[in-house]
Amino acid sequence: MDSARRKNYLDALGLELWQPRSGKPAKPAAPVAAPQPVRYETATAAAPVQLESTPALQKFPESAAAGFEAPADWQGLKPAVAGCTRCKLCSTRTNTVFGVGYESAPLMVIGEGPGADEDAQGEPFVGRAGKLLDEMLRAIGRSRREATPDKAVYIANVVKCRPPGNRDPEADEVQACRPYLDRQIALVQPRLIVALGRIAAQRLLSTDAPLSKLRGPLYEYGPAHTPVLITYHPAYLLRSPGEKAKSWADLKRVHQLLAG
Numbered sequence: 305m306d307s308a309r310r311k312n313y314l315d316a317l318g319l320e321l322w323q324p325r326s327g328k329p330a331k332p333a334a335p336v337a338a339p340q341p342v343r344y345e346t347a348t349a350a351a352p353v354q355l356e357s358t359p360a361l362q363k364f365p366e367s368a369a370a371g372f373e374a375p376a377d378w379q380g381l382k383p384a385v386a387g388c389t390r391c392k393l394c395s396t397r398t399n400t401v402f403g404v405g406y407e408s409a410p411l412m413v414i415g416e417g418p419g420a421d422e423d424a425q426g427e428p429f430v431g432r433a434g435k436l437l438d439e440m441l442r443a444i445g446r447s448r449r450e451a452t453p454d455k456a457v458y459i460a461n462v463v464k465c466r467p468p469g470n471r472d473p474e475a476d477e478v479q480a481c482r483p484y485l486d487r488q489i490a491l492v493q494p495r496l497i498v499a500l501g502r503i504a505a506q507r508l509l510s511t512d513a514p515l516s517k518l519r520g521p522l523y524e525y526g527p528a529h530t531p532v533l534i535t536y537h538p539a540y541l542l543r544s545p546g547e548k549a550k551s552w553a554d555l556k557r558v559h560q561l562l563a564g
């Protein structure tokens with residue numbers, strides 16, 4: 305990763321590059337250890353994740369998704385989401401927020417749900433947290449407007465409509481939207497999914513384990529067993545500067561996993 309890019313991200317996070325007192329350039333940090341023989345833990349909507357040593361799994365009602373097949377291609381999926389009335393969020397939204405980025409990106413980033421800015425513009429992560437997400441992605445050479453696989457990313461949310469007052473999406477809303485997200489994942493076929501924050505991670509993996517327990521291992525999701533890495537939500541990083549260094553470590557790991 306080039307140093308200018310890294311510096312931009314560290315600047316955006318308010319982290320300073322460490323310099324030795326002598327003024328000599330610091331030795332490059334040891335590379336982040338490649339994840340050990342990955343202990344994948346299975347997470348699918350149908351079969352709740354088996355998380356060792358984590359609290360009880362949250363059971364989502366299956367009924368909301370039962371009997372519903374999301375359209376199989378982008379041409380069908382986009383209008384289906386735009387006109388969706390499968391849950392109560394449709395009555396308070398301004399716009400649905402489908403997703404953005406290269407539709408065959410190796411990296412898919414999943415957030416929890418649109419906020420006010422996203423609801424107004426119909427695009428995920430366009431507010432303050434979105435600006436930080438863009439910086440984070442830029443630090444690993446990626447951007448939502450790029451189509452080159454090494455630079456591409458696809459960004460979506462667990463729910464496509466804004467929960468009123470930015471409350472957490474509820475179980476029935478997540479379940480109603482799940483077929484759309486699953487279809488997006490199936491169409492993008494990412495090599496890696498990054499779930500941003502506790503809510504996205506819990507909803508994706510169908511667990512109520514805290515982020516501190518979930519962050520670290522790689523999980524796998526869905527029939528393609530796509531690896532899932534969990535990291536901090538950029539909105540949380542804006543509020544909790546103390547976690548920024550850990551977020552940077554996660555980003556380096558994302559970069560390495562995709563490079564490997």
Ligand code: URA
Pocket residue numbers: 415416417418419422427428429430433434461539
């Ligand atoms: N937070 C999210 O999780 N998603 C968005 O699209 C915006 C903010």
